[in-house]
Amino acid sequence: MEYQHIECHREGAVGVLVLNRPAQLNSFNEAMHQEVAAVLKDWEQDPEVRAILLTGNGRGFCAGQDLGDRAVNSGDAAPDLGQSIDRYYNPLIKRLTNMPKPVVCAVNGVAAGAGANIALACDIVIAARSASFIQAFCRLGLVPDSGGTWLLPRLVGRARAMALTLRGDKVSADQARDMGMIWQVVEDEQLQSEAMQQALQLSRQPTYGLGLIKQAINSAADNSLNQQLELERDLQRLAGRSEDYREGVDAFLNKRTPEYKGR
Amino acid sequence: MNCQDILVGPVDAGVLTISLNRPERRNALRNQTLAEIGEVLAGAAANPEVRAVVVGGNLRCFAAGADLEEMRHLDAVGLQQDVRPSLWKRIDDFNKPLIAAVNGYALGAGLELVLHCDLVVAGEGALFGLPEIKLGIMPGAGGTQRLSRQLGQQTAMKMVLTGEPISAERAYELGLVSQLCVPALTDEYAHQLARQIAGQAPLAVQAAKGAIKACQETSLSQGLRQERQAFVWLAGTEDRNEGINAFLEKRAPQYRGK
Numbered sequence: 094m095e096y097q098h099i100e101c102h103r104e105g106a107v108g109v110l111v112l113n114r115p116a117q118l119n120s121f122n123e124a125m126h127q128e129v130a131a132v133l134k135d136w137e138q139d140p141e142v143r144a145i146l147l148t149g150n151g152r153g154f155c156a157g158q159d160l161g162d163r164a165v166n167s168g169d170a171a172p173d174l175g176q177s178i179d180r181y182y183n184p185l186i187k188r189l190t191n192m193p194k195p196v197v198c199a200v201n202g203v204a205a206g207a208g209a210n211i212a213l214a215c216d217i218v219i220a221a222r223s224a225s226f227i228q229a230f231c232r233l234g235l236v237p238d239s240g241g242t243w244l245l246p247r248l249v250g251r252a253r254a255m256a257l258t259l260r261g262d263k264v265s266a267d268q269a270r271d272m273g274m275i276w277q278v279v280e281d282e283q284l285q286s287e288a289m290q291q292a293l294q295l296s297r298q299p300t301y302g303l304g305l306i307k308q309a310i311n312s313a314a315d316n317s318l319n320q321q322l323e324l325e326r327d328l329q330r331l332a333g334r335s336e337d338y339r340e341g342v343d344a345f346l347n348k349r350t351p352e353y354k355g356r
Numbered sequence: 357m358n359c360q361d362i363l364v365g366p367v368d369a370g371v372l373t374i375s376l377n378r379p380e381r382r383n384a385l386r387n388q389t390l391a392e393i394g395e396v397l398a399g400a401a402a403n404p405e406v407r408a409v410v411v412g413g414n415l416r417c418f419a420a421g422a423d424l425e426e427m428r429h430l431d432a433v434g435l436q437q438d439v440r441p442s443l444w445k446r447i448d449d450f451n452k453p454l455i456a457a458v459n460g461y462a463l464g465a466g467l468e469l470v471l472h473c474d475l476v477v478a479g480e481g482a483l484f485g486l487p488e489i490k491l492g493i494m495p496g497a498g499g500t501q502r503l504s505r506q507l508g509q510q511t512a513m514k515m516v517l518t519g520e521p522i523s524a525e526r527a528y529e530l531g532l533v534s535q536l537c538v539p540a541l542t543d544e545y546a547h548q549l550a551r552q553i554a555g556q557a558p559l560a561v562q563a564a565k566g567a568i569k570a571c572q573e574t575s576l577s578q579g580l581r582q583e584r585q586a587f588v589w590l591a592g593t594e595d596r597n598e599g600i601n602a603f604l605e606k607r608a609p610q611y612r613g614k
Contacts, residue, residue, distance in 0.1 A: 308538075327538045 115151025157206025193304030299337035300355030370554030394446035419466030457546035479539030485521025
């Protein structure tokens with residue numbers, strides 16, 4: 094299938110999705126939303142894809158919503174921003190967080206507005222040294238969407254989340270790592286190879302088990318300790334029935350390298 | 357009995373399993389399906405080995421509604437003479453515990469079947485709704501009555517008048533679902549629950565189920581009188597003596613359904 098606003102290919106068991114509107118810093122329009130959704134939906138079902146790498150072309154990762162689509166002339170009726178959130182941004186965030194396989198994000202440049210929060214919704218976020226994160230919404234009179242107000246206080250604490258979202262400051266990759274917003278910073282020229290190596294490594298792990306871990310971590314914020322303990326029991330019950338668990342134990346006992354199949 | 361629309365499992369530890377099995381039609385409940393369920397339940401009522409029944413669908417779908425093809429050709433006279441209400445009545449009359457194991461969609465007649473069950477175990481992500489209004493019709497198998505009695509007017513009105521479904525989490529909060537779990541374990545946990553109930557004294561279980569269901573039909577004073585009568589009646593059973601004796605002698609009871 095031909096895509097206009099993204100590039101995607103497979104490398105081993107890794108599905109690589111590259112946002113590709115470099116002239117617009119990979120900001121989202123409706124067509125790009127539809128293409129991203131189609132690819133992710135496909136990979137969600139595909140047992141051959143065992144990890145996903147999300148990144149961008151050019152000097153930006155993603156600048157959020159393409160404001161060219163959103164020009165409001167005085168006198169025009171106010172646009173219903175809730176509608177595009179309902180239709181595109183919320184399903185995208187749910188798709189990334191519910192994806193039953195690990196999603197690595199390589200933030201190659203500026204990640205602003207929804208673009209920042211889409212990156213943060215991924216499981217492992219690696220940024221180029223020159224990349225930056227900006228909760229730009231407040232500068233336009235808007236509210237952080239795509240899960241920003243939910244995720245940020247959990248990642249960096251309330252005090253920092255408040256300042257970041259009320260002031261809209263630019264946060265460098267190093268600052269983002271230091272405050273626990275992302276996992277790792279690498280030199281610009283090493284970003285893609287390092288991220289790909291990590292995605293490939295994850296794609297050889299017990300995918301089904303990794304999916305259950307994601308589910309547990311993502312549920313934790315809503316659950317009490319008691320609920321979470323019960324969820325861990327249920328997920329462990331399922332994990333213990335997987336082929337990969339048998340393989341893992343057998344490989345351990347026989348002192349060999351396990352060969353996981355992802356189920 | 358030879359069933360086309362459902363799979364019926366062997367009786368295991370007192371539990372009989374009915375699986376809705378028309379995945380190509382999202383387990384839509386046509387007359388044939390309801391007739392088969394009713395037939396199997398009638399057999400289960402008469403079979404002393406069956407002490408609880410679990411009814412489920414598949415991971416994507418419990419039952420997504422009635423069969424619209426079947427319904428569209430019926431006019432007012434046809435509906436007046438339809439056998440369907442009597443098919444539902446047979447399911448409602450089943451006197452042993454009926455447990456729904458719900459994953460995916462339970463919509464329209466699917467939710468009405470859930471409302472016929474005594475207990476509901478649901479997988480996260482399940483959806484419960486009565487979308488009939490979107491088709492210019494309304495629930496016709498107890499949906500408006502059972503839902504408002506179980507969940508109250510506001511929830512029932514919103515669900516019935518908008519046709520929008522509620523999530524399993526919301527259904528659990530509202531008391532429509534007794535237990536919530538990860539979808540892959542729904543059937544297993546429904547069976548666990550069924551086995552636990554199947555281990556109790558069968559006559560006491562039936563009497564207790566009847567007493568709770570009578571709650572929808574009677575005033576409090578009548579209900580209390582019926583409860584007391586059932587309570588006294590159980591004193592005439594062997595299992596009642598066995599249950600109390602086993603407790604006092606600190607041993608496991610051996611119930612015989614007598």
